[in-house]
Amino acid sequence: MWRYILRRSLLMIPIFLLISIVIFSLIHIVPGDPIDNLLGPGMTVEHQRKLTEKYYLDKPIHIQYLIWFKNLLNGDLGRSIIEKRPVGELLMHHLPYSLNLGLSAIVLSFIFGVSMGIISASARNTILDHIAMVFALLGVTIPSFWLGLILILIFAVMLGWFPVTGSGSLQTLVLPAITLALGGAGLIARVTRVSMLEVISKDFVVLLHAKGLGKRAILLKHILRNALIPVITILGLRLGYVLGGAVTVEIVFARPGLGQLLITGLYRRDYPVVQGALLLLAMGIILGTFLADILYAYADPRVRDQHR
Amino acid sequence: MFKKREIIQNPAGAGNPDLTMMPSGQRRRLWRKFTANRLGVIGVVIIIGLVGVASLSDWLAPYSYKEQELSAMYLAPSAEHWMGTDEFGRDVLSRVIYGSRISVYVGVVSVGLSVILGLFIGSIAGYYGGWIDHALTTIADLTWSLPEILVALLLVAIIGAGVECVILAIGLTYWAQYARLIRGQILMLKNEVYVEATRSLGANDFTILFKHLLPNAIGPVVVAATIGVGQAIVLEATLGFLGLGAQPPLPSWGAMMSSGTAYLFISPWVIIFPGLAMMITVLGFNLFGDALVDVMDIKDTTTS
């Protein structure tokens, strides 16, 4: 098992390098003078020359990359053009909000989704099954921002149970977390249901009865353990997804998370910020995928012996 | 709680049959099975309805989608304006109807792009195996785990806002799931006996791959594609919501909801109706896809 983990972690390094190159080149791909993109337009020629020298912007591109990367490892991601603050500082300020939201959403979607999936599979083709699956379908089809708006309309405006927007307290977390969770819950419910039905019809399950095991033991110890394998991989992947994909939810609920930082950066052409945010999000995705793989190998012993 | 044992033999033959040689009676049976699935039929009806509305917008819409009537702002739904008006006095119903065109366009083109790309890459990976497979799968894995919104945002930064961003973004991220699906299918099928038989009759790789393997392997991909159209439409709306999709005055559903947010408390219908339209559309595609799974008896549409 440990060998597998080691192998997978080593794989993360080249991937990260590759992504960093892509993110770095962003400045040069985006329309506009790279110098303007990095330092902000509308500066005097003198100013430009000084800063160009200071930031090595006249050096060949691979040297720039190496310098940039070195700074990156030291935690220096440049300065925001608009805010005039170090990018790293901005990131650290916004990260906790994204993490809060993302993690609570994942937990919620797991609990909701798995329960719905199990109920569906156990009560197959009954009314309960159909209701749960419709719910799950809605979760997958409703776009998160619309759901967020509707939830605000109902629970914040009409009923007044929760604040409309804002951040910082548990109350402000509820509606956004539910909004973000529903999509994942729908997916998880459907996967759980399919997986359970598949496992239930497997040969070894009938034999478990033949061993004398009771239904409850069979369900909890054997069926779930097998059926949840694909669900676990999904969870790991969702981690990467909720960090970046929560953009719309953050905007609707006015939460100062990474997604919002990224978007405002794009609007304002504040490219150092965009780079920093993308980098962090990319790391989140890579870590999430890594976690998903590790969890998968932990859950399914057959995977450990494969060579990826 | 248990599936009944299959005492009756699978009429199409054990294992994975070669569908290119299916008897016509079998096809008719599939058709009947599909029409029996009520939800699937609803899905098809919705899809046909959507396409109909999109094509016939000029005849169906009571007003123009961009004509402003500043004296008629924020009107609640009424006999004259079934879905009310927005902040510029434009008729919401007409905008929703014309908006379907954008959704259909984006949905079909982007999914088409990603399916073609995915099929190509996936078949090669599955058929040839080895390091080609390994390399392509790693790329696919990475691509698949990217949130499509981020890619879309990146593209916006590079080429500017607009519908093309959405199409490219979807094309560049979603191909991975189709590639995975077709690869899995091909891996499963390429060891079937009829492939061996065809090869021993002298067929080359190309023929085997495209004439026999692909038609049989394409089932899960078709299902994923139908659901993919729904996803594409949602993404377009999301980008529209962020102001990055189709630009005004084009009535993209997402953009409508975006501008409507500011007036959430005054005229919620500006948000509710486009949202409902989108939901019903995506629901239609998903129901259709689910029914296909049932009819074609596809076991695995998850991309793992």
Added chain:
Amino acid sequence: MPLLQVESLRVRFKMEEGYVEPLDGVSFEIEPGEVMGLVGETGSGKSVTAQAIMGLLPFINGEVTEGRIIFMGKDLLSFSEEQWQKYRGAKLSLISQNPMTSLDPVYRVGDQIVEGMLLHLNISRSEARQQAMDLMASLHIPNPAGVYYQYPHQLSGGLKQRIVIAMGLCAGPNLLIADEPTTALDVTVQAQIIALFKEAAIQRGIGLLLITHDLGVIAQICDKVAIMYAGTVVEFGDVVSIFNNPRHFYTKALLQCVPKLGMQKGILRAIPGNVPSVQTFPDGCRFHPRCSGVEPICRLQKPANIHLENGINVACVKYASHLKGSA
């Protein structure tokens, strides 16, 4: 007292289109320490019989409509699910067809053996582990301590099957039902596993119900044999007697089909016609369309199970004369 008595068993399944009756008229007996073979072609209902005896029919939409199953004096058909859970795995065990799919892929094989032991025996986990390893050794599994901690996918087919056998034996059952235990294995491994069964039966004095379609295996280790066709036991009794002097036309035809070394080259014998599917069982005697000795009455009436003097049962109208005035 016989270990297991099955009398006139009739089983039906609920399917989408209605009911089917895969079993109608299954009768046989097993004494303690005896090895009985249940032989028949695919579709004859052998597995269903095993499932019926183990009380697994409710889980697969099946039920017993007629007949009795008496095990160690107890009427199994009257058992509640609780009683069943005490008996299954403990007093009677089932080993099934495909070792590849009989084991839970996410647990170590040793733990899967121990699971049954902890359920039915009153011993500690470490005791169970030790007993499991001893059991594995007695089944000629090399390096039991190492294999214990392996996962199913890491073992060969032969090893997996031995593990499955260990699972069947671990709680010390009185009856072991083995459903085609060697079909999925190589021929060489088959021989080893069959020998294992015989050894286990003799050593532990348990009854063994061996289900197979391989007549050779039956000849090797079975004391008694029941020949099944289309859900009915057509002949039952001592192996040597039946193989040397088959009574039922199906048995005769079956034995003729097996090519023997030294016989003249020529046409391979086959029984004309096809095994009917469960939905198309013929009326009357289910074998009559293919029977070389068919009589008009065979089309109309199902033959009764007739007990012959030498302990053999046969379900054929040709022996009806023995009914009058015999026990």
